[in-house]
Amino acid sequence: MSTPEAAxxxxxxxxxxxxxxxxxxxxxxxxxxxxxxxLNALAAVAALGGPWLLGRIVDEVAAGDGVAAVDRLALAIVFCSVVQILLTRQARYLGHRFGERAAARVRERLVDRALALPVQTVERAGGGDLTARGTTDVAAVATALRDASPAVFIALLQCLFLLGAVVALSPLLGACGLLGLAGIQLSTRWYLRRAxxxxxxxxxxxxxxxxxxSATAAGARTVEALGLQRRRIAATETAVxxxxxxxxxxxxxRSVxxxxxxxxxxxxxxxxxxxxxxxxxxxAVGLGAVVSAALYLRQLAEPLDTLVIWAEQFQSSGASLARVEGLAATTAGAATGAAAVEPADDRIEVAAxxxxxxxxxxxxxGVDLTVRPGERLAVVGPSGSGKSTLSxxxxxxxxxxxxxxxxxxVPVADLPPERLRRQVVLVTQEHHVFLGTVRDNLRIAAPGADDRDLAAALAAVGWDHELPEGLDTEVGTGGHPLxxxxxxxxxxxxxxxxxxxxxILDEATALLDPRAARATERALAAVLQGRTVIAVAHRLHTAHDAxxxxxxxxxxxxxxxxxxxxxxxxGPYAALWATWHG
Structure with a gap:
């Protein structure tokens, strides 16, 4: 079963x-x-022809046969080499295509699982872990699937055929060759146990x-304002x-x-x-057989070297795939258990x-609160009073x-992400503009929405910004600035x-100027008619309308x-209201 890497x-x-x-x-x-x-198997078979034919040439020369026989055998060696090259090229081409398709599936599954993660899981783990899995780890897995897999398949088949050829020439020589490979087996076992x-x-x-x-970069202004440079440098040095x-x-x-x-x-x-x-x-054995066996075993160096090099890569990419696949356990856990129970209604209750x-x-x-379906509740209070935490x-x-x-x-935090997002949406001051068109940004929330739906949604929030290409305007990094x-x-x-x-609107209009914020809140109020709205705000006109x-x-x-x-x-609210009207 999946296990956590660290707390x-x-x-x-x-x-x-x-x-x-x-x-x-x-x-x-x-x-x-x-x-x-x-194709790799055929290429490996073609590679066996050269050493065997060379052994035949040695025997022909030792027997005193003519030059014509040697020429025919030499042409056969060239033919086998050409066939091996062509088969290997095609095998590598198909192997790379297979690897790219497999890598694409790994990336798609990672994105699907990351989007299905509960919010508290992502925040507890931090953005760095998820980012590293989505970049460094996925890249390592993609490299292994695209490059390592074809190379390893070829190397394994070559090793098997070469050793089989030695045994076929002489079982005694084959036994000697296999015993000589024991050192590779022992050192590989030592490495794999630790890698x-x-x-x-x-x-x-x-x-x-x-x-x-990422935390230091995101909070650079706070670090500078509070003089936390040394503390952040120390934390970075510890991590490095x-x-x-x-x-x-x-x-x-690797060095051992x-x-x-x-x-x-x-x-x-x-x-x-x-x-x-x-x-x-x-x-007991002919000279040609000894030469061919020695050449076969000498040829083992190349595929064995490939296996050794990629064995190290497979350990790295295997660990990366374990980290990528670890998200599956998290998303599976989020969709099982008590969370499978559907809420009886839309009544929200907070108890102790x-x-x-x-x-x-x-x-x-010990907060106790009941929010009735369709109610508009305003949560107010001074900074640090717990409003955002409650939301x-x-x-x-x-x-x-x-x-x-x-x-x-049903506990809200136990709902599967898909069910939770249909039930409750939290809108905070934080926002993100995704790379793509305005249409793409809006359809994230409603993939089936047409242009009229998108335009109506923009109008509902008071959008009056002229876009050079309408809904097809590119936004995000390098696009039209917002x-x-x-x-x-x-x-x-x-x-x-x-x-x-x-x-749940947690200071959702804080970045708008007061006039625009008021217009947007009124537009949203019309759109959200009949829904449960919980608004966390310092502007008390929101409370007045709740x-x-x-x-x-x-x-x-x-x-x-x-x-x-x-x-x-x-009471306290009356004091806040009086202060706000100042």
Whole structure:
């Protein structure tokens, strides 16, 4: 079964799961795989002709036969070489095509699984781990599938045929050659026992380094403002040191393994020559057979060298595939168990909820709240009061440390991602403009939407920005520039298209100027009519328009009621309202 690499990181697949994934990739393209094997086998057979024919030439010359016989055998050697080259070229061509298709499937499955991950899983692991799996690890797997697989298949077949040819020439010489290869077997076993764990550790260290670097880059302004440069440099140096340590470990394994194998290549050739000389002196074997056997074993160096080189690559790519396939366990776990139960209704209930970030003190203290279907609830309070944390619990992005947060009596955080996104959508100040057209950005939320639906969604959020090519305008990096307000309107239009029952707006219009924000909120109010809307905002006009207002202070829900009731009550909300009207 899949196991976690380290605390906070995504799991990795077991060797059995990795083998199952490889078999699945082969099964999807088994015809091409069979063709690659067949062509490689024919190429390996053609390669056997040269040494055997050379042995025949030695015997012909020793017997004193004419030049014509030698010429015919030499032409046959040339013919075998040409056939081998042509077959090998075609095999490599088909092998590369097979590898590219398999690599594409690996990438597609990774994207599907990454998109299906629960939000809390991604945030707990950090962006660095997922990024490293989607880039470095996928690239390593693609290289192995595209380049290593054809080369290894060819090398394995060549080894089998060459050893079979030696045994066919002389069983005694074949036994000597096989005994001489024992050193390769022993050194390979030593290497393989240590390599997988070493490469998994290297991958985990690479993910940790990527996480530190991405966090530092994303928070560069905060680091500079708070004078945290030394602390971030120290964290980076620690991550670099761990990455260096794991890489030196894998380098040590290679530096021991490769020299041992290089020496082991020569041993079977020497063994066959010594044994062949003794047997030839006794008349037990011909001189041509000894020459052919020695040449066959000498030819073993090339395929064995290929196997040794790619054995190291397979350990690295195998560890990478284990990390890529590890996402399958996470997404499978998210879709099973209690989460399979459908919510009875759209009623959201929070009971005695407590929450703390990363082992710190509680930031929510026993919150109780019921949100009725179709209600508009405003959550207000001073900065740091727990508003955003509560909204994350309501959206299933986090799980309470104690207590429950349910929708239709089912824990929100246990809902499968697909079901959760149909039920609840959380819109925050953070937004993302994807590389592509405006149409592509909007259809992420509704793949089947037509242009009229897209235009209506943009109109619903108050979009009045002229696009040079309409919905076909390229946006994102290098495309038509959108400012923060326009990017947020684009994100809100996606919410309109997603059509969830419950929408949680966590300062969703904070990047808009007050006039645009007010217009957008009114447009959204019309679009979201009949839905449950939970709005977290500092602008209290949102609370004024809500059915009820929940006031958070110090991680506690201190007031709950309609706007006019709370104003008349003279409590914390009344003070906030008076201050806001200043």
């Amino acid at each position: 906070g990181q995504l799991p990795v697949a077991s060797p059995r799961e990795v083998r199952r994934a490889v078999v699945d990739l082969v099964r999807h393209d088994r015809r091409a795989f069979a063709a690659v094997l067949g 997988r764990d070493a490469y998994l550790a290297e991958g985990a260290a690479t993910s940790a380094l990527a996480e530190v670097l 040191a761990e990455c260096r340590r794991t890489r030196l470990r894998t380098l040590f394994l 393994y490769f020299p041992l194998v290089e020496v082991a290549y020569v041993v079977p050739v020497v063994a066959v020559l010594l044994a062949g000389a003794a047997l030839h002196a006794r008349g 909820a407590r929450y703390a970030y990363a082992g710190g003190e509680d930031v929510l203290h 994350r619990l309501l959206a299933g992005a986090d799980r309470p440390r104690e207590g429950t947060v349910t929708v239709g009596r 400012d923060g307000a326009q990017a947020q309107q684009l994100a809100l239009a996606r919410v309109v298209l997603a059509d969830p029952h419950t929408v 059915d009820r207002v929940a006031v958070m202070e110090g991680g506690r829900l201190t007031e709950l009621g309609a706007h006019h009731e709370l104003v008349e009550g003279g």
